[in-house]
Amino acid sequence: MKIALIQQRCEADRTTNLQTTMEAVREAACRGAKLVLLCELHTSHYFCKTEEPANFDLAEPIPGPTTEQLGRLAAELRLVIIASLFEYRATGLYHHTAVVLEQNGTLAGRYRKMHIPDDPGYYEKYYFTPGDLGFTPIDTSVGRLGLLICWDQWFPEAARLMALAGAELLLYPTAIGWDPIDNSDEQRRQLEAWITVQRGHAIANGLPLLACNRTGFEPDSSSQSGGIRFWGSSFACGPQGEILAQATTDQPQTVIADIEPSYSEQVRRIWPFLRDRRIDAYPELLQRFRDDS
Numbered sequence: 001m002k003i004a005l006i007q008q009r010c011e012a013d014r015t016t017n018l019q020t021t022m023e024a025v026r027e028a029a030c031r032g033a034k035l036v037l038l039c040e041l042h043t044s045h046y047f048c049k050t051e052e053p054a055n056f057d058l059a060e061p062i063p064g065p066t067t068e069q070l071g072r073l074a075a076e077l078r079l080v081i082i083a084s085l086f087e088y089r090a091t092g093l094y095h096h097t098a099v100v101l102e103q104n105g106t107l108a109g110r111y112r113k114m115h116i117p118d119d120p121g122y123y124e125k126y127y128f129t130p131g132d133l134g135f136t137p138i139d140t141s142v143g144r145l146g147l148l149i150c151w152d153q154w155f156p157e158a159a160r161l162m163a164l165a166g167a168e169l170l171l172y173p174t175a176i177g178w179d180p181i182d183n184s185d186e187q188r189r190q191l192e193a194w195i196t197v198q199r200g201h202a203i204a205n206g207l208p209l210l211a212c213n214r215t216g217f218e219p220d221s222s223s224q225s226g227g228i229r230f231w232g233s234s235f236a237c238g239p240q241g242e243i244l245a246q247a248t249t250d251q252p253q254t255v256i257a258d259i260e261p262s263y264s265e266q267v268r269r270i271w272p273f274l275r276d277r278r279i280d281a282y283p284e285l286l287q288r289f290r291d292d293s
Contacts, residue, residue: 001142003035004028005255006042007234007247009216014043014058018066022073024254029077031256034103035142039214039234040084040150040175041096046214046230050222051126059088063107067099075105080142084149084173086127087112096128098147098173100138109138113149114158121179121225124151135161143168143261146207150174153194153211157285159201163274168261170201170209177214177230191231191249199241206239206268208259215250239267 006024010017021042028036041047043066047055060066066085074081080103087097087110096113112131116124135158137144146167152158153172162170176194178187202209215232235246236257245257268274284290 001034001259001261002032003037003210003236003257003259004031004033005210005212005234005236005245005247005257006036006038007213007215007232007251007253007255008039008042009252010039010042010045010214010218012045017043018069020252022069024252025070025073025079025081026077027254028256029079031254033079033256035080035082035259037082037171037210037212038084038173039212040173041086042084042173042214044086045218046175046228048124048127049121049218049220049228050224051123052222055127056094059086059094061089062087062097062099062110064088067101067107071101071105071107074101074103078103080108080140082145082147082171082173089129093129094127095131096124096149097131098149100140100145100147103141108140109147111136111138111147111149113152115151115155117151121220121228122151135165137162137165137167146170148172150176153198153201156201156204159205159207163205163207167207168264169259170205170207172198172209172211174211174213174234175230177228180226180229187231191233194231195233195235199237199243202237202239203241203271204273206264206271206273208236208238208244208261208264210236210257213247215247215252239264 081101087095100108114131118125146162219227236244247253
């Protein structure tokens with residue numbers, strides 16, 4: 001199965017961003033893609049760099065305008081699209097939500113981001129209520145998708161629970177980048193850690209994995225920070241962590257890769273991690289921290 005990652009440089013204007021996205025999806029379809037993953041919060045600048053009440057105006061219901069537009073495109077091109085949106089659920093209640101649009105244009109399902117960061121430049125707890133749908137894969141015409149979002153990608157528990165629920169592919173729409181004040185060595189370490197931890201999730205669960213990041217520099221309108229330079233580097237890897245395709249750090253790019261879902265069966269036969277898990281010995285995993293003092 002051919003998949004596509006749409007690594008995008010996002011602007012402040014929703015219409016411009018969606019036009020760019022849809023043009024890239026059409027390119028991916030022309031290149032044979034049947035599954036397209038978009039980057040995190042692709043309809044706007046990454047607005048969580050600061051706490052600003054007016055940014056809640058960016059939220060939209062699901063189903064809503066963006067799912068309708070992308071759903072029509074999915075039906076026209078006969079492919080599956082995964083999008084990441086700022087969901088308006090009710091007055092004062094918002095989520096960071098990824099949606100799956102099926103080949104017939106219908107909404108196949110949604111995942112609400114479970115791990116919400118709160119760090120300088122990433123003030124997401126101000127905007128997003130933690131997800132309440134759990135780690136539940138979404139069944140589609142191209143397979144059972146284990147959909148997670150950005151900060152989720154650092155947590156092995158999230159990937160494992162998706163795998164245990166039968167996910168056949170792990171997918172991470174992402175918006176992550178460098179603080180301009182970090183030196184080149186620190187920037188390199190951060191990027192390598194991001195790639196390595198996700199390849200580890202693929203290996204530990206015997207599943208292919210897709211990570212789609214945005215690229216480009218976005219300033220902080222509050223001037224509280226130097227902004228974020230998103231590091232791109234979107235990639236697809238196989239169930240042994242092998243890199244199948246990878247984008248550059250600094251350019252918009254439509255990345256195409258071939259995924260062989262059935263290969264996971266072969267890998268899990270030689271590396272039977274799920275068989276050998278000592279589920280009787282892991283009760284401490286339910287603790288925040290094990291303090292034996």
